[in-house]
Amino acid sequence: MADILVYSDSIGTAKELAYKGREFAAGLGMGISAAALGANADADAAQLGAFGADRVFVSKDAALEGLQTDVVADALAQIAKEADAAYVMIGSTRRGKELAGRLAQKLGAGAVTDVNSVSAENGELVAARFAFGGATVARETVGTDVKVFAVMPKAFEIEDVAAGTGTVVTPALSLTPSPVKLVETKAKEGAAVNLDAADRLVCIGRGLNAKEDLPMVETFCAALRAELGCTKSLCDWEWLAENRLVGLSGTKTKPSLYVSLGISGQVQHTVGISSSKIIVAVNKDDKALIFNHADYGIVGDIYAVLPALTEAVKGK
């Protein structure tokens, strides 16, 4: 029986893939396996079993240290063969996206990366992703025997988990260490920012007149208990760090509430917010594109609106 094989270097994403993969596998009459690789493989395997995988392929081979793309691709290609995988679903994290291309090439497979939704239609899986910089959504199937999908974190929601266990399989892998060596790992400057997990998100754009005015926005975020993100201009001007960038070249977010402040609404930004439950936009230009993407719009200068809004959201 063919399988759907799932893997991500992020255990949170791997669990989403195992959970939803199980549903797809049942519909297609396939089995569901997962791969757990590297130092944390044993702990990850237990979780992947609990979240839906029938079989978990575990390897702590020394060559996997640092999870270099060439070695992980090699390991997954061997596991895909042993699992008789028809689909390999990878988390489209930075490492995962890089891995998808290399693995697909190794398997002679077609691949779709940055997939934000998957549906089962006529006995096969259809992947949807943004194209033309976010202006359109391309829906694609893959025609090769093995199909590789790299699925965005949080594309799949975990609902009720019927606790399973999953059989641990220890494949005999033949791996060679990568010529790429990790010389050093450095902590990033500034506090860790996790925009893709934010339940409430505020983004600031070119409507902010000066870097010195950022505290006004930060005070609003604190009152709303929201994370702060921004558009590319603010990163280019170095007003905010790159880990706050939301959109095409930054984070794709999925908050329940998103508030846009002084943002024009180019697709390069809106591609990162389109999965929000509720979108609020404040912009002084009543023709700003952002209002087409908003559930609720306020035409007004952020300098006039924010003080009142900050007071009003306290404790809400």
Next chain:
Amino acid sequence: MKIIVPVKTNPDLQMVRIKNRQPVLEAVPYKLGDLDKNAVEAALQLQAAAGDTQVIALTLAEGNRKIKDTMKEALAMGADEAYIVTDDALVGADQAGKALAIAKAIEMIGGADVIIFGEGSTDNYSGQVGPRVAELLGAPEIGYAKKLTPGGAGIQAERSMGDAIEVLEAPFPVVITVTSEINEPRIPSLMNIMKAGKKPSTDWSLADLGLDAAAVAPKNNVLSNLAEEQERKNIMLEGDVNAQVAALIDALTREGVLEA
């Protein structure tokens, strides 16, 4: 050192209009991708740092009929030489076919020590072609580099992954993909634009690479590619600031995204 920069030219996305949910590409000019310019700049900076280095720009024409003009920009920036693969069969090719053509062209050029891609193309952003080419060439790869320095027997790269920065080292040959943080691409001077026309440029077809249309046939099937339907409420809140804010709080509370 020898550096090959495979670049993609794509429709200018600022000029793409949507009509009946379809992207309208007619009369939209092609330009060198944004991240592709970062890749060319990264190669030129390595050339300056290491000395005695040749920088070659390589491209597949895909649908770009004015490819020579577009590639002049890479030469004007400072690339020493250009290779252009033009073939109608490439228009429908997907990442697998394009990667194969690029890998074959790199072999025909005689290989390289460093191959630098942008982390993704401006239009499709799949990020597949760099890793696929690395696999085809049997070379290691370092994705998402934001700093490159020549060092030891190869190259050192810094990249930002999750909440940490990794410093990696790889021997030659190596495939690198770069992010927009790595540099600010230079704007060519008029003098260099004039000189670009005199730099060597080689034209190949797929047949020159020993490939045919079947070899680059797409593996993926695009069912549709349409602008998303708007499903937002588009409710504008009227009145003075206090009235707008009050109406917003009321609406967000009813939506269940603010606590009462």
